Structure formats: C-alpha cells, structure tokens
Amino acid sequence: EDQVTQSPEALRLQEGESSSLNCSYTVSGLRGLFWYRQDPGKGPEFLFTLYSAGEEKEKERLKATLTKKESFLHITAPKPEDSATYLCAVQDSNYQLIWGAGTKLIIKP
C-alpha cells in the first residue's frame, strides 16, 4: 500500500538552530514528491517539486533533497517566520497525490 510518513510530528527549534524534516514513502511508480508549507487557517503554499533521486532544490533557508525512499527538508538558521506546518506529498503512477500528516515546526526567538 502506498504510504507517506513524516517525522517528527512536531519540532521546536531556537532561532538559528538548523535541522531537518523527514518524509519517507513507499509508492509504486513515483512521479514526483512535493513539499508545501501551511500556515494556520490558510491553504498549503507550494515550495518544491522533486522528480528523481539525487535531485536537490533550494529556496531561501530551505533545501529539499530526494532519495529512493525519502526526502529531507533542511532548514538552515531558521527564523520565527519559518514556523508553520510542512506537508509532504508523493504522486503515484496514476498521478494521484498521497499526503503525509505534516510536521509542525515552531521556531522560538
């Protein structure tokens, strides 16, 4: 069965303390892996798409990487405004998105 698991469920960091969020997946025929950011009371905001193992993408303090079994979202020197829930979704061979439960990131000043 296709599955996406995100860890940890919640992560509290001090401002400037770098860390990584994990998205592990089992899916038949991966078409792509997507990272979104969601602020409370808002819809998910697109961050990255990764299509093949070894691919990396960066945006400001965020860097996403992909292997054959998982993806990492690295956050470098985070700021309080990076606090949000980060969602991972994989697209299967039928182009359906399978969502993880998300990681709630809290950055304390």
Place this chain on the structure above:
Amino acid sequence: SAVISQKPSRDICQRGTSLTIQCQVDSQVTMMFWYRQQPGQSLTLIATANQGSEATYESGFVIDKFPISRPNLTFSTLTVSNMSPEDSSIYLCSARSGAAQDTQYFGPGTRLTVL
C-alpha cells in the same frame, strides 16, 4: 502558477442546511480538486471536478452529500448538503494547470463550523 480564491472564507451553519463554496482560478486549468482537512490533520481528497461532466468522487464521498459543479475551466463549486457537526472542517480547492505531474496549487480554504 495559479492564484485561487474561495468564497466564503468561513461560515457557521445550522445542522440540516447546505452550504455552497465557490472556487475561482485566475487562469484556465486542466484539473480542479476539492479537499477536506480536519483540524490538525492532513488533506483528504473529496473529488476531482471535471469540466463538462460529473465529478469523480473518492471512496467515502458521494455526490448526494457533496455535489460539485465545474461549468468552465476557471470555476467550480462544492456544496456540503444536509450538514451535521461531523462536516465541520476546512474545505480546500486545488488546481493543476498543465501536465499531470505539474504542481497543484491551493486556495485559502473555507472554514466550516456546523452547530
């Protein structure tokens, strides 16, 4: 990218009534979707809104409860019918503009509370 707006942004409704949520995209898109998100949980796909034909519903969701319209390539509506408190949730409209592997963009959501 696609910019998506939804109306209303929130509503409080009485049990047994119905609410129609509107979704407008700023450009023509090939696919539109409706999701539900319970508090603190991830997204659950309700249905794919097909232009000019009946929506495709996911397991556990039926047309009588969640009728969907998509009259053109930029607009869709979702109706939550005969509401109960269990329908309280955030309803999200999503769209994909081009190829199947392209990015899905989301609207801001409609927060529904049923009393």
